[in-house]
Structure formats: C-alpha cells, structure tokens
Amino acid sequence: MRATPMPELVERAAAQPSALDAAEVLAAPGPVKVIAEVKRKSPSKGELAGIPDPAALAAAYEAGGASVISVLTEQRRFGGSLADLDAVRERVSIPLLRKDFVVTEYQVLEARAHGADVVLLIVAALPGNQLRDLFQQVLDLGMTALVEVHDETEALRAADLGARVIGVNARNLKTLEVDPSVFGRVAAHLPDTAVKVAESGITGPGDVAGYVADGARAVLVGETLVKQSSPAAAVGWLRGLSAQEAV
Numbered sequence: 001m002r003a004t005p006m007p008e009l010v011e012r013a014a015a016q017p018s019a020l021d022a023a024e025v026l027a028a029p030g031p032v033k034v035i036a037e038v039k040r041k042s043p044s045k046g047e048l049a050g051i052p053d054p055a056a057l058a059a060a061y062e063a064g065g066a067s068v069i070s071v072l073t074e075q076r077r078f079g080g081s082l083a084d085l086d087a088v089r090e091r092v093s094i095p096l097l098r099k100d101f102v103v104t105e106y107q108v109l110e111a112r113a114h115g116a117d118v119v120l121l122i123v124a125a126l127p128g129n130q131l132r133d134l135f136q137q138v139l140d141l142g143m144t145a146l147v148e149v150h151d152e153t154e155a156l157r158a159a160d161l162g163a164r165v166i167g168v169n170a171r172n173l174k175t176l177e178v179d180p181s182v183f184g185r186v187a188a189h190l191p192d193t194a195v196k197v198a199e200s201g202i203t204g205p206g207d208v209a210g211y212v213a214d215g216a217r218a219v220l221v222g223e224t225l226v227k228q229s230s231p232a233a234a235v236g237w238l239r240g241l242s243a244q245e246a247v
C-alpha cells in the first residue's frame with residue numbers, strides 16, 4: 001500500500017478529536033485494568049485467531065470492562081493493519097493503542113491520524129535520542145506513550161523520560177521466551193508515579209493476581225483473550241471479577 005503523503009497525514013491527525021488520556025484511565029482507582037489486544041497471529045505462536053471483524057472483538061472487550069484496546073497494526077508477523085485500527089476506532093470509545101514496532105515520527109503521526117490515543121515505544125528498539133524524540137512527539141500530539149522495557153537498564157531509561165505508563169514485557173523479543181519473573185525484578189526499578197503494565201504470556205486470573213501483588217496496575221493480554229468464545233466475559237474473568245462486578 002502506498003504511504004500517505006506527510007502533509008495529508010498532518011491534516012488528518014489535526015482533524016481527529018483530542019486523544020483520550022489513557023494514563024489517567026489506567027491509574028484510576030479500582031480493580032486491575034485490562035489492555036485487551038486484537039491479535040491474529042504472532043512470531044512465537046503462529047496463527048491464533050481469524051478475527052474477521054476486529055471492531056466486534058474490540059466492542060466485546062469494551063463491554064466486558066477493558067480499559068484500553070490494543071490493535072496490532074503490523075501486517076507480516078501479526079496479520080494486522082491500519083484498517084483494523086480505523087475499524088476499531090469507529091466502534092469503541094475507550095483509549096486505543098497502536099501496537100507496532102514504532103521507530104519513526106511518521107508512524108507516530110500515522111497512529112494519531114488513525115485515531116490512536118496511545119503509541120507503543122519499545123526502549124530496546126530506540127537507541128540514544130530516538131526514544132526521547134519520539135516520546136516528545138507523542139506528548140506534543142496529546143497522546144500517551146506506553147514505554148516498554150524488559151530489563152533494569154531499559155527501566156532506568158523509561159524512568160528518566162518521565163513516562164507515565166511503563167510496560168514490562170515478560171517476553172524476550174530476541175528469544176521469544178516468556179519469563180513471568182521479569183516483571184517483579186524490573187518493576188522494582190520503576191517510579192511509583194508510573195502506571196506499571198505487565199505484558200505477555202498471561203493465561204488467567206492467577207497470573208494477573210501475581211502481577212498485581214508485584215505492583216502492576218494493568219495487564220496487556222492478547223492470545224488468551226482472542227482464543228475465548230466469550231471475550232467480554234473473559235476480560236472480567238482475568239480481573240477476578242464476578243459477572244455483576246465486571247462492567
């Protein structure tokens with residue numbers, strides 16, 4: 001697909017309603033928050049779910065009490081697209097995360113132009129000033145950055161930025177192995193002021209409860225949710241809530 005020219009993208013981004021404050025939503029009091037992901041396939045697991053209607057899946061997540069919807073927009077490895085982001089934006093009113101390997105200003109602007117409120121910035125993929133520059137651009141656009149880390153050194157870089165939302169990914173992006181113990185170890189190096197998000201490999205409420213005990217305010221879940229016959233109910237189940245409490 002041909003890339004949209006920059007001036008057109010700037011115009012489209014400016015025409016969007018203001019970005020929703022995802023950090024505030026995730027920091028709000030109450031039970032653990034869920035960032036629910038639209039994920040068709042992955043490098044670690046291959047095909048996960050067909051998801052013919054990503055907007056319907058996202059609407060189910062929202063109805064089940066998700067706080068943020070994550071949409072993978074990377075095509076080759078995850079089967080996602082910006083069209084998925086557009087469709088989900090049309091349908092849900094909670095904050096929307098563009099989940100992709102974002103390394104350029106163009107991609108950040110593109111996220112805003114397609115209605116995203118949050119952009120993923122992976123510390124390991126953004127050396128030197130690149131992280132700070134993109135982080136600043138995200139703020140300038142009124143958006144929230146989900147700054148993702150996997151070890152103590154990356155945690156310090158995220159903390160130095162003053163990031164309000166920091167994700168600790170249990171999945172090593174080089175080996176694709178998931179190690180749940182990473183969260184507790186790395187989160188100990190993050191400031192109390194940041195919303196800490198536990199990411200990847202979460203299979204049920206027991207995992208979530210463990211992360212909450214270690215300081216997580218939110219969890220980001222893909223595979224487990226896309227494989228459920230009732231994704232709405234599954235969001236409440238992960239949060240350890242009864243059907244009445246879930247929404």
Ligand SMILES: O=C(O)c1ccccc1NCC(=O)[C@H](O)[C@H](O)COP(=O)(O)O
Pocket residue numbers: 037039042043044045171173176199200201202220221222223224
């Ligand atoms: O999911 C993968 O295999 C993967 C591999 C390499 C880079 C990123 C990858 N996933 C992106 C994500 O961040 C996850 O989709 C997200 O944390 C949810 O993970 P899960 O609940 O395990 O599906």
